[in-house]
Amino acid sequence: MHTEFLMGNEAIALGALAAGVNVVAGYPGTPSTEVLETVARRRSQDVYVEWSINEKAAMEVAAGAAYSGARALVTCKQVGLNVASDPLMSLEYIGVKGGLVVMVADDPGPISSQTEQDTRTFAQFSKLPCFDPSSVAEAYEMVQDAFELSERLGTPVFFRATTRVDHGYESIQVADEEEWLHNDPEGFVRDPSRWVIFPRLSVVNHAKIEARNAQLSDELSDYRRNFVLPETDGAPRKGIATHGINYAYVRENLGEDDHVRVLRVATPHPFPERLAVEFLQDLDEVLCVEELDPVLERALTYVCGKHDLPVRIRGKLTGDIAPSGENTVESVGAAIDAFLGVDRQELPAPAMPTLPVRPPVLCAGCPHRASFYAVKKAMKGRKTIYCGDIGCYTLGNAAPLDMVDTCLCMGAGINIAQGVFHTEPDTSCFAFVGDSTFFASGITGTINAFYNQADMTLVVLDNSTTAMTGHQPHPGTGRTMMGEVVQKVSIEAILRAIGLTVVETVDPLDLELAVQTVRRVADEPGVKAIIFKSPCVVLARPQAHSHVDGERCVGCQRCVRELGCPALVPTDGKVVIDESLCSGCTLCEQVCPFGAIGGGRRIDMELPQAGGRA
Amino acid sequence: MSTNIILCGVGGQGTILASKLIASAAMARDIPVKTAETIGMAQRGGSVFSHVRLGEGIASPLMARGTADLILAFEPAEAVRQLAFLKPGGRVVVSSRPVVPVSSMTGGPAYDLEALMGYLHAQVGERLVVVDSDAAAADLGSAKCLNVVLLGAAARTGALGLSTDDLLAAIHGRLPERLWDLNERALSYA
Ligand SMILES: Cc1ncc(C[n+]2csc(CCOP(=O)(O)OP(=O)(O)O)c2C)c(N)n1
Numbered sequence: 152m153h154t155e156f157l158m159g160n161e162a163i164a165l166g167a168l169a170a171g172v173n174v175v176a177g178y179p180g181t182p183s184t185e186v187l188e189t190v191a192r193r194r195s196q197d198v199y200v201e202w203s204i205n206e207k208a209a210m211e212v213a214a215g216a217a218y219s220g221a222r223a224l225v226t227c228k229q230v231g232l233n234v235a236s237d238p239l240m241s242l243e244y245i246g247v248k249g250g251l252v253v254m255v256a257d258d259p260g261p262i263s264s265q266t267e268q269d270t271r272t273f274a275q276f277s278k279l280p281c282f283d284p285s286s287v288a289e290a291y292e293m294v295q296d297a298f299e300l301s302e303r304l305g306t307p308v309f310f311r312a313t314t315r316v317d318h319g320y321e322s323i324q325v326a327d328e329e330e331w332l333h334n335d336p337e338g339f340v341r342d343p344s345r346w347v348i349f350p351r352l353s354v355v356n357h358a359k360i361e362a363r364n365a366q367l368s369d370e371l372s373d374y375r376r377n378f379v380l381p382e383t384d385g386a387p388r389k390g391i392a393t394h395g396i397n398y399a400y401v402r403e404n405l406g407e408d409d410h411v412r413v414l415r416v417a418t419p420h421p422f423p424e425r426l427a428v429e430f431l432q433d434l435d436e437v438l439c440v441e442e443l444d445p446v447l448e449r450a451l452t453y454v455c456g457k458h459d460l461p462v463r464i465r466g467k468l469t470g471d472i473a474p475s476g477e478n479t480v481e482s483v484g485a486a487i488d489a490f491l492g493v494d495r496q497e498l499p500a501p502a503m504p505t506l507p508v509r510p511p512v513l514c515a516g517c518p519h520r521a522s523f524y525a526v527k528k529a530m531k532g533r534k535t536i537y538c539g540d541i542g543c544y545t546l547g548n549a550a551p552l553d554m555v556d557t558c559l560c561m562g563a564g565i566n567i568a569q570g571v572f573h574t575e576p577d578t579s580c581f582a583f584v585g586d587s588t589f590f591a592s593g594i595t596g597t598i599n600a601f602y603n604q605a606d607m608t609l610v611v612l613d614n615s616t617t618a619m620t621g622h623q624p625h626p627g628t629g630r631t632m633m634g635e636v637v638q639k640v641s642i643e644a645i646l647r648a649i650g651l652t653v654v655e656t657v658d659p660l661d662l663e664l665a666v667q668t669v670r671r672v673a674d675e676p677g678v679k680a681i682i683f684k685s686p687c688v689v690l691a692r693p694q695a696h697s698h699v700d701g702e703r704c705v706g707c708q709r710c711v712r713e714l715g716c717p718a719l720v721p722t723d724g725k726v727v728i729d730e731s732l733c734s735g736c737t738l739c740e741q742v743c744p745f746g747a748i749g750g751g752r753r754i755d756m757e758l759p760q761a762g763g764r765a
Numbered sequence: 766m767s768t769n770i771i772l773c774g775v776g777g778q779g780t781i782l783a784s785k786l787i788a789s790a791a792m793a794r795d796i797p798v799k800t801a802e803t804i805g806m807a808q809r810g811g812s813v814f815s816h817v818r819l820g821e822g823i824a825s826p827l828m829a830r831g832t833a834d835l836i837l838a839f840e841p842a843e844a845v846r847q848l849a850f851l852k853p854g855g856r857v858v859v860s861s862r863p864v865v866p867v868s869s870m871t872g873g874p875a876y877d878l879e880a881l882m883g884y885l886h887a888q889v890g891e892r893l894v895v896v897d898s899d900a901a902a903a904d905l906g907s908a909k910c911l912n913v914v915l916l917g918a919a920a921r922t923g924a925l926g927l928s929t930d931d932l933l934a935a936i937h938g939r940l941p942e943r944l945w946d947l948n949e950r951a952l953s954y955a
Pocket residue numbers: 178179180181228230231232234541542543544561584585586587588589614616617618619620
C-alpha cells in the first residue's frame with residue numbers, strides 16, 4: 152500500500168484496477184470522465200480500455216466482456232445512462248459472469264448537465280444493486296466491493312457518485328500494482344438457455360431478481376458501510392438519515408452535544424431495511440438529508456408504514472430540504488438547526504457591489520464562433536431556426552452570437568430541425584452538431600431526416616476533438632485510448648454514403664468563403680450538409696497573434712459587438728487584443744470595417760496528433 | 766488545527782494547479798488534505814473556485830461560508846464573489862488585473878473595478894494584499910506564472926501555514942525542470 156493524493160474519479164479507476172478489471176469502456180461526460188482517463192494512464196498492459204462511440208456501445212462492449220468472464224467497468228454521466236439504458240435493462244434479466252460495474256456520475260446543481268436525475272432511482276427502476284460512496288477514500292474501497300458483489304450475484308451493479316465525490320481530492324491509501332487482483336477470464340461458454348433473452352426466460356429471471364433483492368436487502372443491513380452512528384449518551388428522540396457527500400455535510404454540522412442518531416446509507420438499493428428498522432427504534436422524528444430524489448425519505452416512510460413505527464419522516468417531501476439543486480454545508484446546517492430547534496445565527500451579508508456575470512464562453516479563437524457568425528451573416532433577414540446540440544458549441548447561444556434556438560440532448564437537434572420543417576416548411580431549418588456528437592448520436596438522425604424527405608441544412612462543427620468534456624479522441628481523430636493510431640472515420644464519407652449529394656467542407660475562419668457556401672447550400676433542396684472544419688484552439692498551437700492598429704481603430708467596437716471574443720478588450724475608447732488569449736484566428740480582422748486589425752494567422756485544418764486537456 | 770483556503774478566478778487562469786501545489790506542500794509535511802475543484806463547463810472562462818482544507822478532523826471537501834482563513838483570488842470580481850466564505854479576521858490575496866467578461870461588453874452588468882476594489886478594501890482592510898500582476902508579468906517576462914506569484918504572496922502572509930520553501934519543493938515535484946527557474950522567481954516576487 153502507498154499514499155496518493157487522488158481525485159475521486161482517479162480513486163475509482165485505481166479501485167477498479169485493484170479489483171482486477173479487464174475491460175473498461177465509456178463515453179465522456181462531466182463529472183465522470185477522469186475515471187476512464189485514469190484507467191488508460193495507469194492500467195497494466197493486459198487491461199483493455201476504450202472511449203466508445205456512445206454509452207450504449209460501451210455498455211454492450213462491457214456486457215460481452217462480462218459474458219466471457221472478464222471484470223468490466225462502464226463509465227458515463229447520468230444522462231449517458233439514459234443512452235445505455237436499453238441494453239442495461241435487458242442485461243439485468245440476463246445477468247453476467249464476470250463482475251460488471253456501471254459507474255455513473257450524478258450532478259446535483261446541475262453544474263455541467265442537462266438534468267438532475269438520480270441514479271439511485273434508476274437503480275430501483277432497473278432492479279440493480281447500487282453503491283453510493285461519501286468520500287474519495289470510500290469510493291476507492293467501495294468500487295472493489297461492487298465488483299465482488301456483482302460477480303458473486305451475477306448481476307451488473309451501479310456505482311454512483313456525485314460531483315463533489317468525483318471531483319473532490321483526498322490523500323488516501325491505495326494498493327501497489329503488485330497487489331492488484333489478477334482475473335483470468337474463462338472465455339464465453341455457449342449456452343443459449345442462459346444468454347438469449349426470450350419472454351419465457353425473462354419471467355423466470357424476473358422472479359429470481361425479486362427474490363435476490365429481498366435477500367440482498369437483508370444482507371446489506373450488515374454491510375459495514377451501511378451504519379448507524381453510535382449514540383452519544385441518553386436515548387435520542389431524533390435521527391438523521393443521509394448518504395453520499397451529504398454525510399460529510401452532516402458531520403461538519405453535528406456538534407458533540409447534539410443528541411441525534413445518524414443512519415448513513417451506502418446502498419440505496421436494495422435498501423437495508425432491517426438496519427433502518429433498528430435505526431428508527433424509539434425515534435420521534437427523522438430528517439432525511441439527501442440530494443436529487445427523496446430516495447431515503449420514501450424508503451423510510453415505507454418502512455415506518457410496513458413495521459408500524461410511529462416516526463415522522465421529514466425531508467424533501469415535507470419541505471425541510473430543498474427539492475432541487477445542490478446542498479451545501481450551510482444549507483444542511485440550517486436544515487439540521489431547524490430540525491433540532493436550534494437558533495441559527497446568520498452572518499449579516501454586507502451589501503455587495505454589482506458583480507459582472509461570468510457564464511462560460513467560447514474560447515478566444517474558437518472556430519465555432521466563426522461558424523455561427525458565418526451562418527448568421529449568410530441567413531440575415533431570412534426566416535430560420537437554429538437547432539443546437541450539446542458541446543462547447545452550445546455556448547453559441549450567448550450574446551452577441553445568439554445562434555442556438557434549441558438544445559435538448561445529444562444528437563437531438565437534427566430531428567428537432569426536421570420536426571420544425573414538417574410543421575413550417577417555409578422556415579430554413581439548420582441543425583448544428585459537433586463531430587463527437589455526430590458520431591455518438593447524429594448518424595441515425597441524419598438518415599431519418601434524409602429518408603423522410605426533410606428539407607434542412609446540417610452543419611457539422613468538426614474541431615477534431617470532443618472539446619467540452621476535456622478533449623477526448625473519437626472515431627474522426629484516428630487515435631484510440633490504447634494508444635494506437637488507426638484509420639479515421641470520415642464524416643463526409645458517412646454523409647455521402649447516406650445519400651446526401653451536397654456535402655461541403657469549409658474552413659469557417661475563411662469568412663467570405665464560409666458565408667457564400669452557407670448561402671448556396673441552404674438553398675439546395677433536401678438534406679444537405681456543411682462541414683466546418685477547423686481545430687479546437689486549445690489543442691492547436693497559435694501561430695501568430697492579431698493586434699489592433701491604434702491609429703486606424705476608430706473605436707466603433709463592431710468587432711466586440713459582433714463576435715464577443717474574450718480576447719477583444721475595449722480600452723480607452725478603442726479596442727486592444729489580449730495577446731495571452733488571442734489565437735490569431737483572424738476572424739476579427741475580417742470583420743473590422745477599417746482594416747485596423749492584422750497580424751494573425753489561421754491554424755491549419757490538420758490537427759497535430761498530440762492531445763491535451765482544458 | 767485546520768486551515769481553510771479558497772482559490773478563485775476565471776476558468777483557464779490556473780487555479781487548479783495552484784490548489785494542487787498547496788496540497789502537495791501540505792502532504793509533504795504530513796498534513797491531511799481535502800479539496801474540491803470546479804471542473805467542467807465553467808472552465809471555459811466562467812467563474813471557478815477551489816476549496817482547499819488542510820488539517821485533521823475535516824469531513825467535507827467543501828467548507829461553510831464564513832470559515833476561510835484565506836481567499837486567494839486570481840481576479841478582483843471573483844474575490845468579491847467568494848468573500849462571504851472569509852471568516853472574520855481572514856486574509857485576502859488578490860490579483861489587481863481584472864478579466865472583463867464578454868457579457869459586460871454585450872449588455873450585461875458593467876465591470877466596475879473601482880467599486881469592486883473599494884469594497885474589498887472596506888471589508889478586508891489591512892488583511893488585504895493586492896498583487897500588481899501586470900507589473901509581475903512584465904518583471905518576470907511571463908503572465909503564465911500568476912498562480913505562483915499569488916501563492917508566494919499568500920505564503921508570506923502566514924495564512925497558508927506553509928512556507929515558500931514548502932511550496933518550492935512542491936513546484937519541483939509537480940512541474941518539469943525547465944519551468945523551475947521562472948516559478949522560483951515568481952514565488953519570491955514581491
Ligand atoms: C448522453 C450524453 N453523453 C455525454 C454527454 C457529455 N457531453 C457533453 S458535450 C459532449 C461532446 C461534445 O463534443 P463535440 O460534439 O465534438 O463538441 P465540442 O465540445 O467539441 O464542440 C459530451 C460527450 C452528454 N451531455 N450526454
